Amino acid sequence: MKNIYLDHNATTPVLPEVADAMDTYFRKEWGNPSSIHWAGRGAKSALSEARDKVAAFFNCTPVEVIFTSSGTEGDNHALKGVALQKQPKGNHIITTAVEHPAVLKTCKYLEKTGFEVTYLGVDQDGMLSLDELKAAIRPETILISVMYANNETGTVFPIKEIGEIARANKVLFHTDAVQAAGKFPLDVKELNVDLMTISGHKIYGPKGVGALFVRRGVRLVPMIHGGHHERNRRGGTENVACIVGLGLACEIATRDMEKEVEHVRFLRDRLEKGLMENTPHTKLNGHPELRLPNTTNISFEFIEGEGMLLNLDMLGIATSSGSACTSGSLEPSHVLLAMGLTHEMSHGSIRFSLGRSNTEEDIDRVIELMPPIVKRIRQMSPLYSEETDGAAEITYSDKCNVK
Amino acid sequence: MKNIYLDHNATTPVLPEVADAMDTYFRKEWGNPSSIHWAGRGAKSALSEARDKVAAFFNCTPVEVIFTSSGTEGDNHALKGVALQKQPKGNHIITTAVEHPAVLKTCKYLEKTGFEVTYLGVDQDGMLSLDELKAAIRPETILISVMYANNETGTVFPIKEIGEIARANKVLFHTDAVQAAGKFPLDVKELNVDLMTISGHKIYGPKGVGALFVRRGVRLVPMIHGGHHERNRRGGTENVACIVGLGLACEIATRDMEKEVEHVRFLRDRLEKGLMENTPHTKLNGHPELRLPNTTNISFEFIEGEGMLLNLDMLGIATSSGSACTSGSLEPSHVLLAMGLTHEMSHGSIRFSLGRSNTEEDIDRVIELMPPIVKRIRQMSPLYSEETDGAAEITYSDKCNVK
Amino acid sequence: MYSEKVMDHFTNPRNVGEVDEANGTGTVGNPECGDIMKLTIKVEDDKITDVKFKTFGCGAAIATSSMVTELVKGINLKEADEVSNATVAEALDGLPPVKMHCSNLAADALHAAIEDYKKKSEEK
Amino acid sequence: MYSEKVMDHFTNPRNVGEVDEANGTGTVGNPECGDIMKLTIKVEDDKITDVKFKTFGCGAAIATSSMVTELVKGINLKEADEVSNATVAEALDGLPPVKMHCSNLAADALHAAIEDYKKKSEEK
């Protein structure tokens, strides 16, 4: 039975041509790019070619690119780097309630060290309000950080407009474009952004590498101090092979974008329609139009996501659940809660995120296999009544079983 | 003409078996280890196996290992993590004047943010004094960070004794073991260390990955905030392939250590003797006995290192010069200056660092090729007089040409 | 992530549903906590002659629910009282550390159902 | 890192040494700065008829020294006055940004040597 991978927002397979390109930098050109002798020269020029490619991806100059070890590091560096640099001038940061933990947890940390953070809310489609954003700006606001596209729902924020507002108010603007990369052009000039984060493994490149665009003239306190790497902005011997992989992945992403977007959008729409028509009591999470073309996030009422995920996995279908039972309690998605979903509905969400290798047959198989899974799990749920095909009557205890 | 690589302290070639092991995690097991479906499971167990291997290398438990993106990140995380965590209790850190920039620059940064740092000096062999260390400890001392072996001279510090002093004074102890790894056993129990940094690319593993040992019970403020990775201690999707490479490199390092140390020591001693006997006016930098078995650092009087390095490079011989003309001025090595060398002698140093692939023929070739290079460059030097084969009479202007 | 036994109980859960003419019901958890479990039992002569569960929760929650019904079917109330969270987790060959809290649910629901039965019988 | 021209001048430096019967000497730099250059010239009829250098410094420092001697050999003092750091760097097809400071040395040494010649001729 063929496996079907529908979790491209979690990670994407590395393209064979990317893996091939990297291979050289493990086996032949293993030199340290800081060395001036023969062993370092190949690595050094590879680094510089990769930087050119990433700069082309951002539509910026190569010196405006800092290589990082992940999207998470890029987000941390942008936020803390600006915050510490601008601390004397102001201590207020604006972000949204639906950011990735890389931004949210960093903001929580900054709050502990004397910064104030406004978390903008979103409406039921996961969209933020530009008026609320404008109203949140204060004289002491030093940074706005708003993601380009949400990883859970795919909702896309109006980055260009936010960039204009930021610029008009002389506030720096960072966007986490980890999920938007490869799906929209990331033109930092067009978008008015000062800082932008991307990650290799979401665009068919390797894990453990990313890049941060930092507009010329924007100074950041470094996060990793050390040698003269990255023009003194980020210490540490460069991960040459992974950086080469990132560069090539960016190049290919641009080359294939149009075709891929069309491909995944067609399949995604088919999947979404098929799933929602075949199963009662579902709800689409995310903006109906302003959404990543590859993402559909659906809540299945009365049941919890992990069960569906496990059942799908047993059939070889990889998806992701908004409900993460990782830290000792079954945490519902902070994104879905921010959109006003109840806890039950948040727990019952499944994210399908498509990619270049998916086919129409894949999608049709999922459409066919999903309803019996949902039915089976609903039969186990105390929230569901088979007789009425609706909510069961149940009284909750008010005590949580979680310590 | 065969290239001869004598710069293993800068970076080592990736072993083919390490590259092979990594390949699987780009081409087949590309899943996200946080995913619970089929695509993530292989990556997750690979991560856990690699962690076991690194834990064995440290002689610690797997939960005491945090994977990082470089030795530099490990050093930063150890220093800032302890500093910020312990800030309420004390603000004094002790380190040495000869640490790697990953430690020194981090200390300089911490000094700017309210910490006090004592930089212990070293004697002419690059050795520190335990009495001075003891005397430097104050009630508000929160951390001692002393490298295991110096990357430039190879001088090895008495880590076990320093660990005992730290423990007796209830001060945390970090050691940067990046250069010692693979040359000495890194038994954290035996050595009394609380934190230890290693880096993949110095032990025939990949660049862009490292590990930090953090003794159970030692809490650090995270440096990269994000998801639940590394038990909430370091956010970011894991660089699975590079981590697998690091794990295997550690395993092989232990397996081959004895043999390799004997091999490089024999060749290093031969090289050192050959070079110093064949050329007048040289000086060995570093401790005569307590030194990495693969490293020899020699100052050639009257001349500057880069010229020698370039000439050697033209013959296919890769070495490194203590003199780095990188940041707008010809900076002499801070390590050699701390050992009391004059600026000229610091500028005139060349580091030869050997590795497993070097052969006796390699070494003999270098011994043969070096003297004419030195002679040729000396002839160009205003500090050298051919007639007397000694120092030339010269009066300096006191103004520097560097702005 | 899960042991084979957990996956077995998750995939083929035993005793799903509600006992006809149950004389004890225990509902624990609520949507805010994440997991909800409803256990119904039929007690005859101090013995649990039938037991069924309905659970809203993750794989571990379903498996522990299923396991607890197997553990207590046919045993007397005194023995059932001694079934703890640890008993259930052990019977499943362990749970991933992050899921340990789920096993609290199953034993809690059982004890709530027994409590309910006792209260009802006293009321009679 | 270095252009071909730099490597050529570094590998085959022109005019190394000290001019016999030099009538102008310029020494610039000191060990603390890193680079030291000593330029000796022989001036006849306002023309630099011979010039040689000795340099302690990195590859760029040696190449710029060599280049400056080539540039000024045979030209008159007025033309030599106009040789600047930029002239030398350009003649070498550029230097890496981090090495730009080295090219300051060569022109400085030249001007110091001319200065020295002029002072000496006045003294006569």
Ligand SMILES: Cc1ncc(COP(=O)(O)O)c(C=O)c1O
């Ligand atoms: C002693 C020492 N510490 C730290 C580092 C930094 O490690 P990395 O190159 O992985 O950033 C190095 C090597 O550059 C080193 O020699």
Ligand SMILES: Cc1ncc(COP(=O)(O)O)c(C=O)c1O
């Ligand atoms: C929106 C967003 N930001 C940041 C990240 C973090 O990137 P990385 O996985 O490279 O740490 C992710 C992916 O996990 C993401 O989806």
